[in-house]
Amino acid sequence: MPDTIHAKAGDIVLKLEDVSRTYQMGAIEVKALTGIALDITRGGFVAILGPSGSGKTTLLNLVGGIDSPSSGRITVDGIELSALDDKGLTSYRRNHIGFVFQFFNLIPTLTARENIEFAAELVNAPRAPDDVLEVVGLKERADHYPSELSGGEQQRVAIARALSKDPPILLCDEPTGELDFETGKHILSSMRTINKQDGKTILLVTHNTAIGEIADRVIRLRSGEIIEDRINESPIDPQGLRW
C-alpha cells in the first residue's frame, strides 16, 4: 500500500474512500478496482497511469458519474455521488464534469462551434464557444464539420466542448491515444495551459508512462490497486516530452 497523499481539507475537490468496483463477466467476477482511497486537490493536474486492465478508465468513469462503485464513497465538490439518482447524476455530469474521450466523440452532423454549443446550452453560465475555440487555437475552424478536421483538431474541439460548460473538473481518457506524437504533445500543452490559466482540475488517464512527467501528481494503478501515488516536484513542459 503506497503512502496516500493527503491534501488540506479545504482544497479537496475529489475524494474517494475505499472505493471498489467489481464486474460480473459471465461466471467470472472481475475486480476492476479494489479499496481505492484518494484525495485530489482543486486545480491539480493528475496523471493516472497503468497498463491495460489496471482499472484507470474505471476510476475515471466512477468519478465522471457514468459508472457506480460496488462499494465505497465518492465525493466531488461536496456531492456524494452514490446519493444521486439518474437525474442527479445527469445534472452532476452537466455542471461539474468535462469529458475528453480517446475517440473524440464529436457529433458528426454538427460543426465545431455547434458541437460546443450543444454542450454549452446545458448550463446556466457557459463560456462563449468562440472563446473556448480560441483557447484551443481553433477559432478559424469553427464552422468546419468533424469530417473536415484532423484527429488533433477534433480532439481540440472535444477539449473546447468540455471547457465550454466551465466545469471544475476535466476527465481525459487517453486523449492522445488516437493522435500522432506531435499532435499529442500539442494537445497535452493545451491541457496544461487550461490547467494553469483556468485552474481546472484535470485527471488524465493514459498508459503512456512518459506523459506522467507533465503532471503535478502521478498515480499508478495495477490490477485495480494503487501501487504508486507521488507528487511530481518538477513537471516538464509537454513540448519536451519524448516517447
Add this chain to the structure above:
Amino acid sequence: MNRLKRISRHRLRRKLLRDLSASKGLFLAVTAVIILGVMFFGATSIGYQNLKQSYDYSYDELRFADFTIKVKEAPVEAVEELESIEGVASVTGRVNADIALALPGAESKRVLARVITLPADNRPAVNNVNLEEGSYFEAGDSDVLLVEKSFAEHHELEPGGNVILIADGRETTFGIAGIVTSPEYIWPAKNRQEILSSAETFGVVFVTEDAAIGLTGSSSINEFAFIVEQDADRDAIIAEAKQRLRTNSTIMDVVPREDQPSNTAVSMDLEEMGEFSEVFPLLFLIVGALATYIFLTRIVHNQRPQIGLMRAIGYTRRQVLIHYLSFALTIGVTGAIVGTIAGYLLSEVVTRFYVGILGLPYTQIQIQWLPIGEGLVLGIIPCAIAGIIPAYAASRLSPAEAMRIPAPAAGRKLLLEKVFPFLTRMSSVWKIPLRNIFRNRRRSLYTIIGVTFGISLILVSAAFIDSIDYFLNLQFERIQKYDAQMVFSPTQLPPATMVSEVQAWDEVDRAEPVLQVPVRLFRGDEEYTTSAVGLPPDSDLYRLYSTAGDRVNVSDEGILLSGSLEGVLDTHVGDVIAVVSAGVKEVQFYQVAGFLQQPMGAFGFVTLEEAQVLAGGQSVISGLMLDVHPDYLDSIREKAYTVPGVASVELTSESNDKVVELMSFIRNMMWIMLGFGAALALAIVFTTVTVNILERRPEIATMRTLGQDKGRIASMITIENLLLVIVGIIPGIPLGYLLAIYLFRLFQADIMTFYLIVYPTTYLWTIALIIVILLISQIPSIRHINRLDLARVIKEQST
C-alpha cells in the same frame, strides 16, 4: 481440402445463426414483413383459385347457360328450332315469372317469388339445379316445388313444408319437395338493378312445367337458356337465335353469361380478390426488400472488422459474399415458408368463409401449387436482390481497410439552412434531427418509402370503409327516404288513385306512387335493359341527386339516367335516347336531362305520367312508397298486405340490414387490410428507427455523458422520426388515393356503383395512426438507449 471447406461452412453457418440471434428483434421485424406479404398473397391468391375453381366447377356441373334470351311469349316448339342452330349444344325453354308468395303461418305476408320451370321427369339441359335437401320432381308432379337455398334458409323452409303461390289473385298451395342451389342464383339477385336483394322479400322457387300451366293458364314459355359448343361463335349464334325468334315472338332481353346478375356480382368479387392478391403483397414485398437491405447494410457495416479478419485469415471473397447473402436468404426463406404455410391455412378460412356466405353448390379446396410456388419465389427473390448489394460490398472490402477505424460521417450544412439561415440558429433538439435525416439519405428514403406504403395501405382500406358507409348512407338515408314500399304484382297493378286511399291510413304520414316499367334503352349501337322509374316531380320519399351531389327532380324536360349509364350507353346530357317498352308499340325518344348518383342498380327516371305512357297509357302504379308513423313501423307490413295485389312489402330498415350484411365481407376484409397496413408501417418504421439508433449508440452515450437528459434525447429521436413520417405522409396520402381509384374501377359496374369517398376525419385519424405506430415502434429503441452502459458504449466507434 473438402473437409476444411465443410468445417468453414459449418463455422460460418454457426456465425450466421448467432449473428441473427444477436439481432433477433430486427430479424423478426424484417422477416415479419416478408411473412405478411407472402401470407397475404397466399391467402388471397390461393383463395381466389379455390373460389374460381369452385365457381367453374359449379357452372360446369350445373350446365350454366352461356346466354339467355327473354321473350314476351313463345311456343314450346321454338326450343327445337333453336337447337338446330349450328354451334348450339343445348337449349332449355322455360317460364320465368315473378309472382307473389305467401309463407305458411304468415299468410298475410307476401314475398316476391321468381318462379322458374324445370322439367319434371328429367334434369334441364341448361341451368340445372343442385339438390341440397329433399328430392327432385317426379313425372306428373304439379303441386310441389323446389326452393332456392338462401331463401329457404332465411325463412327456415324445409322439405315437407308448404308455401302458397298467388297468381292473378288465385292462391295455390305447393309442397316443398327439396331445397336446391342454382348456378343462376349463387348470388340471389332479383335483377341487375336490384343486385342486393333481400331474402326477406325476394326468393326463387322452381316448379314443374305442368304446375306453371296451372298457375298461368298458358303453356307458352318466355325464356330460352343456351349452351354453345366449344369454339362456337357465340355472338353469331345469338344473332341467329334472335332472328329466328323474331318470327313468332317479341324479344325482351338477351343476357350473355358475363352480364347475368349473379355471375356479374360474383365475378366482381373474384376480380377484386384477384387484384388485391397482386397489388397489396407487392407493396409488402417492396418494403420487405428495403427492410432486408437496411438490416443487411447495418450488419455488414458493424462487422467490418470481422470481414477484414475473415479475408485476412484466408476466407475467399465468394465465401464472404455467400455468408452475407445468407442473412438475406435466411430472411427470405423463413418469410416465404412461414408466410406460405400461414397463407395456405388462411386461404382455406377465406374460401370456407366466402363459400359459407354464398352457399356455393360445390366447393373445390385443393392444393394450389402455382400460387404456393409463386409465394415462395415472391418471398425469396426480393430478399436475395436486396441482399446482393451489401453482400457484394462486404466481399469487395480490403482486409486492411475493413479493420481500420472508420472516419466520422461527413457533416454538411443543409440547403434548407442556406436558404433559411434562421434554421442554423435552431436549438440542437431540432438541428440534430434535421441534419440526421440527410446524414444517411438512403436510409431516410427507405423509411419514407415504408411510411408511404404503410399509409397508402391504411388509407386504401379506410377509403373502402368510408365508401361503403357513403354507399349505405346515400342509398338508405338520402335517396330512399321511405320507411316501406308496397310492391304490386305486375299482373295486378292498381290505379294511381290508390295513393290517396293509403295516404288516409293512420299508419302513414305520407305516401307517394312509383311506377317501374321494364324498358330497353338505345343510344347508337349501345343498348341497355332496365326499368324506367316514374316518380312524382315533387317526390320527397325517393330523392334524386345529380352526380355533382345536388338535389334534382324528374321533369318533362327529359330522362334522368343513373351515372353508370353514361358509360354504358356512351351518352351525354342533351343526347336523345330511344326507349322501347312492351307497353307501347312506338319507340319513345327522350332527351338526357342529367345523370344521377345511384349506388344500387341503373335506371332511367321520368315523371309518373311519362312512365304511365311507357306502360301503355294506363294510369297505374307498381308501388307505393310510405313514410310510416314511427308507432306503426312494426305493423305496417300486415296492414299493407290487406291491399289486393300487393306482392311484397319492403322495409327500408330490412333492406339496409341485408345490404350491410352483404357488405360485411368486404368491410371485414378492409379492416384486416387496414391491420396489415398498420403492421407494415410498424415493421418498417421499427426496423429503420432501431437501426438508426443502434448505429448512433456511441453518439447518444456521448450526449448523455455530456449531461443531456434522457427526455431531451428521446425528443430528438422522436422529432427525427416524426419529420421522416411527415415526409412519408405527403406522398403516402395521394398514393393511397390513387391506389383506391385503381382498385375502385373494379366496383364500377351498372349493377352497383361505389363512390370513392374519404372523409376528412379519415385523413386525420390515418395520420394519427401512423404517428402512434411511430411512437410505438421507437419504444424499444428508446428503452434501449435509456439503459445504455455509458462507460462501455462511449468507447465504441461512432459512425
